[in-house]
Amino acid sequence: MSNKISETLTFECETGNYHTFCPISCVAWLYQKIEDSFFLVVGTKTCGYFLQNALGVMIFAEPRYAMAELEEGDISAQLNDYKELKRLCLQIKKDRNPSVIIWIGTCTTEIIKMDLEGMAPKLENELGIPIVVARANGLDYAFTQGEDTVLAAMAHRCPEQNILLDNKKVIQQDSAIQDFFSFLSLEKKEETTNKSLINLKKHAPLVLFGSLPSTVASQLSSELKRQSVQVSGWLPAQRYTDLPSLGDQVYVCGVNPFLSRTATTLMRRRKCKLIGAPFPIGPDGTRAWIEKICSVFNIKTKDLEQREQQIWENLKDYLDLVRGKSVFFMGDNLLEISLARFLIRCGMIVYEIGIPYLDKRYQAAELLFLQNTCKSMGIPMPRIVEKPDNYNQIQRMRELQPDLAITGMAHANPLEARGINTKWSVEFTFAQIHGFTNARDVLELVTRPLRRNNNLENLGWNDLTKKEKQIKLN
Amino acid sequence: MKLAYWMYAGPAHIGTLRVASSFKNVHAIMHAPLGDDYFNVMRSMLERERDFTPVTASIVDRHVLARGSQEKVVDNITRKDKEERPDLIVLTPTCTSSILQEDLQNFVDRASTTSNSDVILADVNHYRVNELQAADRTLEQVVRYYLEKARRQGTLDQSLTKEPSANIIGIFTLGFHNQHDCRELKRLLQDLNIKVNKVIPEGGSVTDLQSLPKAWFNLVPYREIGLMTAIYLEKNFGMPYVSITPMGIVDTAECIRQIQKHVNNLLPNKKVDYEPYIDQQTRFVSQAAWFSRSIDCQNLTGKKAVVFGDATHAASITRILAREMGIRVSCTGTYCKHDTEWFKEQVQGFCDEILITDDHTEVGDMIARIEPSAIFGTQMERHIGKRLDIPCGVISSPVHIQNFPLGYRPFLGYEGTNQIADLIYNSFTLGMEDHLLEIFGGHDTKEVITKSLSTDTDLTWNYESQLELNKIPGFVRGKIKRNTEKFARQNNITTITVEIMYAAKEALSA
Numbered sequence: 001m002s003n004k005i006s007e008t009l010t011f012e013c014e015t016g017n018y019h020t021f022c023p024i025s026c027v028a029w030l031y032q033k034i035e036d037s038f039f040l041v042v043g044t045k046t047c048g049y050f051l052q053n054a055l056g057v058m059i060f061a062e063p064r065y066a067m068a069e070l071e072e073g074d075i076s077a078q079l080n081d082y083k084e085l086k087r088l089c090l091q092i093k094k095d096r097n098p099s100v101i102i103w104i105g106t107c108t109t110e111i112i113k114m115d116l117e118g119m120a121p122k123l124e125n126e127l128g129i130p131i132v133v134a135r136a137n138g139l140d141y142a143f144t145q146g147e148d149t150v151l152a153a154m155a156h157r158c159p160e161q162n163i164l165l166d167n168k169k170v171i172q173q174d175s176a177i178q179d180f181f182s183f184l185s186l187e188k189k190e191e192t193t194n195k196s197l198i199n200l201k202k203h204a205p206l207v208l209f210g211s212l213p214s215t216v217a218s219q220l221s222s223e224l225k226r227q228s229v230q231v232s233g234w235l236p237a238q239r240y241t242d243l244p245s246l247g248d249q250v251y252v253c254g255v256n257p258f259l260s261r262t263a264t265t266l267m268r269r270r271k272c273k274l275i276g277a278p279f280p281i282g283p284d285g286t287r288a289w290i291e292k293i294c295s296v297f298n299i300k301t302k303d304l305e306q307r308e309q310q311i312w313e314n315l316k317d318y319l320d321l322v323r324g325k326s327v328f329f330m331g332d333n334l335l336e337i338s339l340a341r342f343l344i345r346c347g348m349i350v351y352e353i354g355i356p357y358l359d360k361r362y363q364a365a366e367l368l369f370l371q372n373t374c375k376s377m378g379i380p381m382p383r384i385v386e387k388p389d390n391y392n393q394i395q396r397m398r399e400l401q402p403d404l405a406i407t408g409m410a411h412a413n414p415l416e417a418r419g420i421n422t423k424w425s426v427e428f429t430f431a432q433i434h435g436f437t438n439a440r441d442v443l444e445l446v447t448r449p450l451r452r453n454n455n456l457e458n459l460g461w462n463d464l465t466k467k468e469k470q471i472k473l474n
Numbered sequence: 475m476k477l478a479y480w481m482y483a484g485p486a487h488i489g490t491l492r493v494a495s496s497f498k499n500v501h502a503i504m505h506a507p508l509g510d511d512y513f514n515v516m517r518s519m520l521e522r523e524r525d526f527t528p529v530t531a532s533i534v535d536r537h538v539l540a541r542g543s544q545e546k547v548v549d550n551i552t553r554k555d556k557e558e559r560p561d562l563i564v565l566t567p568t569c570t571s572s573i574l575q576e577d578l579q580n581f582v583d584r585a586s587t588t589s590n591s592d593v594i595l596a597d598v599n600h601y602r603v604n605e606l607q608a609a610d611r612t613l614e615q616v617v618r619y620y621l622e623k624a625r626r627q628g629t630l631d632q633s634l635t636k637e638p639s640a641n642i643i644g645i646f647t648l649g650f651h652n653q654h655d656c657r658e659l660k661r662l663l664q665d666l667n668i669k670v671n672k673v674i675p676e677g678g679s680v681t682d683l684q685s686l687p688k689a690w691f692n693l694v695p696y697r698e699i700g701l702m703t704a705i706y707l708e709k710n711f712g713m714p715y716v717s718i719t720p721m722g723i724v725d726t727a728e729c730i731r732q733i734q735k736h737v738n739n740l741l742p743n744k745k746v747d748y749e750p751y752i753d754q755q756t757r758f759v760s761q762a763a764w765f766s767r768s769i770d771c772q773n774l775t776g777k778k779a780v781v782f783g784d785a786t787h788a789a790s791i792t793r794i795l796a797r798e799m800g801i802r803v804s805c806t807g808t809y810c811k812h813d814t815e816w817f818k819e820q821v822q823g824f825c826d827e828i829l830i831t832d833d834h835t836e837v838g839d840m841i842a843r844i845e846p847s848a849i850f851g852t853q854m855e856r857h858i859g860k861r862l863d864i865p866c867g868v869i870s871s872p873v874h875i876q877n878f879p880l881g882y883r884p885f886l887g888y889e890g891t892n893q894i895a896d897l898i899y900n901s902f903t904l905g906m907e908d909h910l911l912e913i914f915g916g917h918d919t920k921e922v923i924t925k926s927l928s929t930d931t932d933l934t935w936n937y938e939s940q941l942e943l944n945k946i947p948g949f950v951r952g953k954i955k956r957n958t959e960k961f962a963r964q965n966n967i968t969t970i971t972v973e974i975m976y977a978a979k980e981a982l983s984a
Contacts, residue, residue: 022509
């Protein structure tokens with residue numbers, strides 16, 4: 001394996017034989033995020049088995065999601081889809097009374113061409129509950145892209161904002177949303193309304209999209225507030241009934257790299273203006289993200305550089321651990337580019353960035369940032385491999401012997417047994433990794449295998465595979 | 475359509491993959507969309523497998539949907555043949571591929587002409603059979619394939635081994651305590667002077683399958699997988715089989731007596747007598763017989779229990795509870811609906827009622843209604859027990875990682891009886907202890923009220939920060955609160971706001 005230093009980023013595309021989670025897994029975090037929702041996954045036992053095993057303990061906490069398990073009669077159209085779905089949704093309404101039911105279409109509904117989009121409006125009328133349809137299937141998407149399909153579908157349901165017609169009303173509505181997100185107390189309401197009035201005069205409404213735990217969302221909101229940028233809403237909001245208003249005056253900005261469909265929908269269908277920025281992962285990413293937003297609104301940032309510097313100082317102990325170490329991203333959740341960029345800035349060498357799907361337009365700012373980071377750190381550009389082939393990757397890894405492989409759970413234990421440190425990639429999806437405050441959490445994850453193995457290093461049993469197998473695989 | 479939150483048995487392809495990946499040097503290729511290879515995660519995580527799981531997917535994507543798989547499946551098979559040189563490649567359909575109705579058999583035929591490996595198509599219907607039935611079927615299919623192949627090539631050696639010998643059929647990956655059970659069965663057979671001819675599928679090689687008929691008889695420890703194979707071998711090679719699960723003292727003895735019968739049928743002159751062995755083991759090696767006589771076990775008399783699990787384990791545990799420990803089994807049940815009749819026959823007379831269902835809410839309702847002192851079930855029943863405050867011993871899959879213990883924990887054979895006795899006893903005493911604690915008002919220890927640095931707090935949390943604090947999961951909330959207050963004190967801050975909380979997190983790297 002040649003390890004040439006190239007000046008530009010190289011993109012490759014392999015066979016797409018890689019391991020990732022099915023996109024329906026997005027219900028796991030979305031049902032928790034959107035508190036008044038119910039997710040109904042219309043699929044087979046295979047989908048159900050995946051959800052139940054992948055989500056482990058959550059399944060026992062009376063989740064607000066369920067399978068509409070298709071049986072032979074549904075597949076062969078002996079049963080009427082509409083009647084069946086109506087029966088199940090009535091039951092859900094009776095038992096849980098959600099504000100919205102989200103149907104997740106799966107591979108099976110695609111193949112038998114079940115017209116979920118056609119049935120939803122009819123049933124919505126009959127039931128009196130909004131029904132949102134998202135096709136998060138394994139035929140088209142990988143893992144986190146599931147959230148993208150749901151948010152894209154939800155973008156259509158956001159109320160229309162019309163600033164020119166009724167300025168005052170909008171501002172009130174906005175500050176109501178604002179109140180919700182920054183948890184402002186009742187006593188302070190008067191003051192904040194005034195404040196947001198002043199601020200809104202300064203810049204057009206800004207809606208952020210991407211599902212984040214509410215603490216992380218409010219952290220990011222308050223980072224922007226320091227720069228006197230007001231976030232007027234989030235897609236998704238904590239409740240379906242609080243979806244932000246959208247319109248052609250509204251600026252939108254993504255917080256996650258896998259939301260390209262949502263971005264497209266917001267631009268094309270809701271006429272919003274997209275702010276293309278690197279993603280707020282790592283202190284470098286967070287600063288670049290804030291700077292980009294501020295520059296769009298013509299706001300001069302204040303103390304941002306110091307703030308970033310101070311975060312880096314706090315990370316010093318971890319940086320000492322990772323400096324000069326090499327990483328290999330096998331690729332499965334689309335966070336890879338941003339994480340790689342952050343780790344390069346931390347002084348690591350990235351051999352390969354595997355990624356399921358790369359939208360070069362939506363990630364343009366992030367890619368440029370990656371390139372600049374490589375240059376400023378004097379580190380060779382990593383190869384970016386779209387739709388990777390896990391088998392080939394393992395061969396490459398055998399030659400490169402990276403200090404750390406960021407990989408799915410299917411490969412983690414076998415790689416560990418062969419003496420390669422691994423970190424489960426899914427943890428990056430579920431951990432809090434956004435903003436200045438959580439930069440440490442990312443490094444906490446990345447360094448965990450390194451720290452663990454520092455303790456075990458001297459025991460002399462790093463390779464734990466049987467010899468015969470070893471010879472055969474080499 | 476069925477509204478479902480949870481299922482006991484997985485989809486069919488999981489069963490096929492479990493059998494395929496149990497064999498040595500067998501590779502399975504799933505015809506499946508992206509993300510359906512979750513089996514690899516389960517095997518790697520639950521079994522803590524060191525080797526790469528020999529399962530890959532031939533991905534079904536939009537293009538396949540539009541034009542069919544065309545060369546893709548064949549290419550993937552030949553590629554895997556070159557890369558890994560497996561003895562056998564099993565093409566595994568999934569629920570998705572079975573509605574596409576592609577002619578997978580045709581791909582298999584074409585691929586087998588160009589590859590060195592044998593190639594077969596797993597013959598299972600996704601909408602009719604579950605994981606366990608599919609596993610049983612696939613094992614039989616593989617065995618049949620290799621025996622017929624050997625017969626065609628004239629390499630089939632049907633002569634019996636000189637010494638009495640047995641095949642153990644049905645030990646496989648992700649099976650509930652299968653590894654430990656296998657070791658215990660081998661030990662049992664060794665004690666009886668019976669050689670182990672082959673263990674399949676776990677660790678077996680498909681090229682060795684042709685020597686299966688050399689054994690004197692087959693031992694099928696579990697009801698769910700292996701029976702079809704045993705019946706096939708009996709029909710075609712006249713091999714007798716023992717299908718009594720050696721779980722519990724009585725059934726282990728019964729299983730050994732069956733073995734004795736088959737061995738003596740084939741022994742020309744000198745007959746074996748295992749009765750002294752059974753007696754010795756029962757009374758002195760296994761502690762379970764003595765245990766059920768001991769005074770401890772007296773306390774369990776007439777206590778109510780509920781049992782639920784796969785057919786094998788639920789039936790055996792029910793009989794152990796009722797017959798060997800004098801516990802009253804109020805209800806026993808299984809999710810193996812396809813085996814209802816056998817199950818009912820097995821537990822007849824050992825329980826008050828029988829529940830056959832694969833709906834976990836029905837099981838939950840039954841448990842809530844009966845209010846037993848202990849439950850013996852799967853992970854699901856353990857969670858039901860948690861909610862209802864009833865102790866539960868896990869006796870059957872589906873299970874979590876903690877049910878793949880590193881230590882030796884067989885359920886079968888004489889050591890198995892010890893393990894089961896411990897499991898049952900511990901479940902009940904815990905329950906009793908709980909009960910006593912409730913009567914006497916808890917442990918006599920002062921509750922640790924606070925680990926906080928601040929006893930009388932001079933700090934105030936404003937409304938937002940309190941809200942924010944309440945959003946933090948309970949188990950870390952205390953720590954966050956302490957750290958924030960510590961930070962505030964160090965910085966002479968008296969009012970804690972959300973911003974202070976974040977600043978504290980950054981500063982203290984909490």
